[in-house]
Amino acid sequence: MTVEVIAPGRVNIIGEHTDYNDGFVLPFAINKYVHVRISKSSKNWEIYSEKFRDTITLEKPGKTYTWADYVVGVVKILNEKFEIPPLRIEVRSDVPVGAGFSSSAALELAVAWGMRELLNLPVTKKEMVHLCHRAENEFVGTRCGVMDQFSVAFSRKGFALFLDTATLEYEYVPLNLNGARFYVIDTGVRRSLRSSEYNRRREECEEILRILSKGSFREVFMSELEQLPDALRKRARHVLEENERVLQTVEALREGNVEKLGELLYASHRSLRDLYEVSCREADYIVGWLERRSTVLGARIFGGGFGGGILVLSSTPLEELFTDLMKDYLARFKVAPQLLQVDSADGVKRI
Ligand code: GLA
8 A cells, every 4th residue: 555645845924933932923834745655665664755866775764864864753753652664655845945945844744644644553633743843853953843843734725824832722814915925035045054053042042031030931021131131132022022923913914904914024024134133144135125115015034044035925926026136136146046936735634
């Protein structure tokens, strides 16, 4: 028997660097997928990538120090609870890598869900989210929050997923955009400092809680930030204000108020640039350029930061403006940006 599963990438409308701080996020899955075919294998583990046209063969699941570690990580974590026989896992994907679309979470969920379906594992979707999140943190070693795995699993076409990462309660908010559309501009910038700086921000947030003697960012109030050293005060302010912006964005979506939604995106970008300091000059250039065009309602860097993608909300098709932007950007940075129109999609499922 062969099982086939697709798992989507995701974007995040707003709520950046809040998911490891017990905060709010508002992602939606996009119509770009990791596609996995899983069947039992007679002897060894076989992990095939269509992109690399390469099969990694393993007698036992263990570190490969390649992309396949996302697959092996899931297997290892599931193996703690279940007997898993050797499998053949074929992967193909049209989720761009490194642009902030969570291609790794999509791969993890696709593999985990495929194994569940093939082997009839008694695991709920929420449990799978935790297992995949653990695989990435403990096996691959990226200390990410839970937003990516959660949105890849639970998203629903036509809706944004309003998630409280402190309680994992969630609500579907209709993507009521009044004719406006979301796009992503991939800056083409891939910075290796992304994961080290990401982990540093996490440590800074832990330090903030230690200084303020709090167990969670949910117990931190703006009036208490004065006690913090400058840099930490800026980080904390971002987290508190970004949470507030998520709540306002949910309200704006419910009212179909796309102008307000756009302003909140720009405000989030400024905060990520000036307070949380996870933007980069290429991203700032694109957002600044778009901000001067009246048909663009809002834009911001999204995901971990330091390059990757810009989420744009535009009231008219962006292709025309993009041609001009591309010329300016290419001349300045010698890298070609890419434009993608993104539509919402359902979370992981068997096909
Ligand atoms: C990365 C992580 C997410 C989240 C974002 C920032 O994408 O994987 O968990 O922390 O950065 O919001």
